Amino acid sequence: MSAEIVIHNARILTMDHEHPRAEAIALTGNRIMAVGGNAEILTLAGPMTRVVDAGGATVLPGFNEAHMHIFGGSVALGELSLFGVKGFDALSNAVKDYAAANPDLPLLVAQTADYTILSDTERVTRNHLDRIIADRPFMMVAPDRHTAWANTIALEKAGILQGRDVGVGNEIVMGEDGLANGELRESNAIRPAATMSVTGGREGLGVGTGGDPEHVTSEERAADIEVLKKGLAYCASLGITSFQNMDGNLYQLEMLDEIEKTGGLPVRVRMPYHMKNFMPLSDLEEKAAAWKARFDTDKLRCNFVKLFMDGVTEGETAVFVDDYAHKPGWKGEPLFSGKAFNAVATEANRLGLPVAVHAIGDGAVRMVLDGYEASINANGRKDMRNRIEHIEVVHPDDIPRFAETGTIASMQPTHPPGSAGLPLEPYLTYIGRERWPYAFAWKTLVDAGAKIVFATDWPVSPLPPLSCICDALTRKPWADDMPDHRLSLHETLAAYTRTSAWVEYMEDRKGVLKPGYLADVVVLSGDIEATSPDNIASLSPVLTICDGRVTFEGGGGR
Numbered sequence: 001m002s003a004e005i006v007i008h009n010a011r012i013l014t015m016d017h018e019h020p021r022a023e024a025i026a027l028t029g030n031r032i033m034a035v036g037g038n039a040e041i042l043t044l045a046g047p048m049t050r051v052v053d054a055g056g057a058t059v060l061p062g063f064n065e066a067h068m069h070i071f072g073g074s075v076a077l078g079e080l081s082l083f084g085v086k087g088f089d090a091l092s093n094a095v096k097d098y099a100a101a102n103p104d105l106p107l108l109v110a111q112t113a114d115y116t117i118l119s120d121t122e123r124v125t126r127n128h129l130d131r132i133i134a135d136r137p138f139m140m141v142a143p144d145r146h147t148a149w150a151n152t153i154a155l156e157k158a159g160i161l162q163g164r165d166v167g168v169g170n171e172i173v174m175g176e177d178g179l180a181n182g183e184l185r186e187s188n189a190i191r192p193a194a195t196m197s198v199t200g201g202r203e204g205l206g207v208g209t210g211g212d213p214e215h216v217t218s219e220e221r222a223a224d225i226e227v228l229k230k231g232l233a234y235c236a237s238l239g240i241t242s243f244q245n246m247d248g249n250l251y252q253l254e255m256l257d258e259i260e261k262t263g264g265l266p267v268r269v270r271m272p273y274h275m276k277n278f279m280p281l282s283d284l285e286e287k288a289a290a291w292k293a294r295f296d297t298d299k300l301r302c303n304f305v306k307l308f309m310d311g312v313t314e315g316e317t318a319v320f321v322d323d324y325a326h327k328p329g330w331k332g333e334p335l336f337s338g339k340a341f342n343a344v345a346t347e348a349n350r351l352g353l354p355v356a357v358h359a360i361g362d363g364a365v366r367m368v369l370d371g372y373e374a375s376i377n378a379n380g381r382k383d384m385r386n387r388i389e390h391i392e393v394v395h396p397d398d399i400p401r402f403a404e405t406g407t408i409a410s411m412q413p414t415h416p417p418g419s420a421g422l423p424l425e426p427y428l429t430y431i432g433r434e435r436w437p438y439a440f441a442w443k444t445l446v447d448a449g450a451k452i453v454f455a456t457d458w459p460v461s462p463l464p465p466l467s468c469i470c471d472a473l474t475r476k477p478w479a480d481d482m483p484d485h486r487l488s489l490h491e492t493l494a495a496y497t498r499t500s501a502w503v504e505y506m507e508d509r510k511g512v513l514k515p516g517y518l519a520d521v522v523v524l525s526g527d528i529e530a531t532s533p534d535n536i537a538s539l540s541p542v543l544t545i546c547d548g549r550v551t552f553e554g555g556g557g558r
C-alpha cells in the first residue's frame with residue numbers, strides 16, 4: 001500500500017522521546033504510516049502519492065492551542081483591533097475610520113484596547129469616548145476581555161447609564177456625577193452593552209454565563225456558523241490542528257458538531273462544560289457528564305469542567321493572598337467560596353471530569369489547589385489532569401503543591417506585561433515589587449515538577465503559535481534581579497504539542513509523530529532550531545494537515 005502524502009527532506013521534531021528526529025514522514029488515511037529516513041520513507045510513495053519536499057524546514061506535530069475562545073476570536077476577526085494603538089488621537093482616528101467603514105453596525109465594537117490606551121495615568125471614561133463618537137453606540141474591550149468601556153449612548157441604550165447591581169465580582173463603575181462612568185468590569189457588566197452588537201453578543205455567552213442564547217433565528221445561526229468557519233480556517237492557517245476552547249455552552253458545541261458532520265472540522269476541538277457559581281451541583285451529572293457522553297470523538301469532545309475563580313488584576317477583580325499593592329485593604333473577591341469550589345472539584349472528578357479553573361491572583365490559585373486537594377481526599381488519587389489557567393501570580397508556599405496534586409499549569413507566554421506589546425502599567429504597580437518574582441513564573445513551576453501547557457487565550461492575545469513561542473523564548477525579566485523564566489525551545493514546543501495532547505487524555509494518538517498516530521502535522525517555512533529566538537515569529541506554516549487532510553497550504557515560497 002502506498003502513502004497518500006509523503007513529506008521528505010525535512011527536519012522533523014517528532015516530540016517522541018524514543019525517536020526524537022527524522023527526515024521524512026508518510027501519511028495514509030487519517031494516520032501516520034511511517035516516520036524515518038528519506039530513502040526509506042520515499043519507497044512508500046506510489047504514483048498517486050503527493051510528495052512534499054520540505055526543503056530542510058522543520059516539521060512538527062500540529063500545534064495544540066490549550067486555551068482559547070473560538071467564537072469570540074472568530075467574531076473579533078471582523079471587529080476593529082486596537083492592538084498597538086496608543087494615545088487619544090490614534091484611538092480617535094481608528095474608531096472614526098471603523099465607524100465610517102461600517103455605517104450599519106448597531107454597536108461598534110473594538111478589541112484589544114489597553115488599560116492605558118490614553119496614557120499611563122489616565123483611565124478611559126465615557127466622556128473620552130463621547131469626544132470620539134457620540135451619536136452611535138461604541139464599546140471597546142480590554143485585551144483580557146474582562147473590562148470594557150462604552151460611550152454614553154451605548155450605556156443609555158443598554159439601560160445601564162444609571163448603574164445596576166450586576167453581582168459579586170462584576171461592576172458597572174459609577175462616576176462622581178452619579179452616572180456610570182463608562183467602565184464595565186466583568187461579563188455581567190459588559191453583557192447589556194454587548195447584546196446590542198450585530199451578533200447579539202452570542203459569542204460571549206459560552207464564557208460569560210455558560211448559557212445558551214435565546215430566540216436565535218435560523219439566519220442568525222447560519223451567520224454564526226459562517227463566522228466560526230472563518231475562525232477555524234484561520235486556526236489551520238497558523239498550523240493549529242487542535243485547540244481547547246474554553247467556552248462551554250451547547251450552542252457552540254452543536255454548531256461545531258454540525259460543521260464536523262457537513263464538511264468536516266479542519267481542527268480538533270475540545271470544549272468544557274462551563275460551571276457558574278449559581279448553577280446547582282447536580283448540573284455536573286445531568287449536563288456535564290451527559291455532554292461528555294454525547295460529544296466524544298477525536299474531532300469534537302466535551303470532557304472537562306471550566307470555571308472562573310477570579311477576574312483580572314487590572315480590573316482589581318483578581319484575588320490575592322495579600323492586599324493589592326496600590327490599594328491597601330483590597331484583596332479581591334472570589335467567585336466561588338472555598339466550600340462551594342471544593343464541592344465542584346470533588347463532584348466533577350468523581351464523575352471522571354477534570355477541572356480547569358481561571359485563577360489569576362495567588363489567592364485564587366491557592367483556593368483552586370485547595371479544591372483539588374479536597375478532591376484527592378474524597379476520591380482518592382485518580383489520574384484527573386486538573387489544571388489552573390493563567391496563574392499570573394503564585395504564592396511561594398503553593399509552588400510545590402502543583403506537583404503534589406498533579407495540577408497542570410496552563411499559561412500564556414503572550415500575557416506578561418512587557419511581552420507581546422502589552423504595557424507594564426498598571427500591572428506592575430498593582431501587584432507590587434514583592435510579588436514580581438512569582439508572576440508568570442513558568443520556569444519556577446516547571447522546575448518544581450509541574451506539567452505545563454502554553455497557549456494565547458485568543459482573542460485575548462494574537463493567536464499565531466509561532467509568535468507565542470517567540471514570546472516564551474525571548475521574555476525579559478522586569479528588573480535585573482528577577483528570575484529568568486525562559487524554557488528551552490524543546491520544552492516550549494512540548495507545551496504546544498505533546499503535553500497539551502496529554503492534558504486531553506489523547507497522548508495515545510496525538511501530540512507526537514509516530515506510526516499509528518493521527519496524521520496531524522505542520523510544515524514550517526524554515527528550520528526553527530537554526531532560527532534565532534527573536535526571529536521565530538517570522539517563520540510561518542506552509543502546510544497544515546489535520547486528520548490526514550490538508551487544511552492549509554501557504555504560499556511560503558516553496
Ligand SMILES: [Zn+2]
Nearest residue numbers: 067068246457
Ligand atoms: Zn480565556
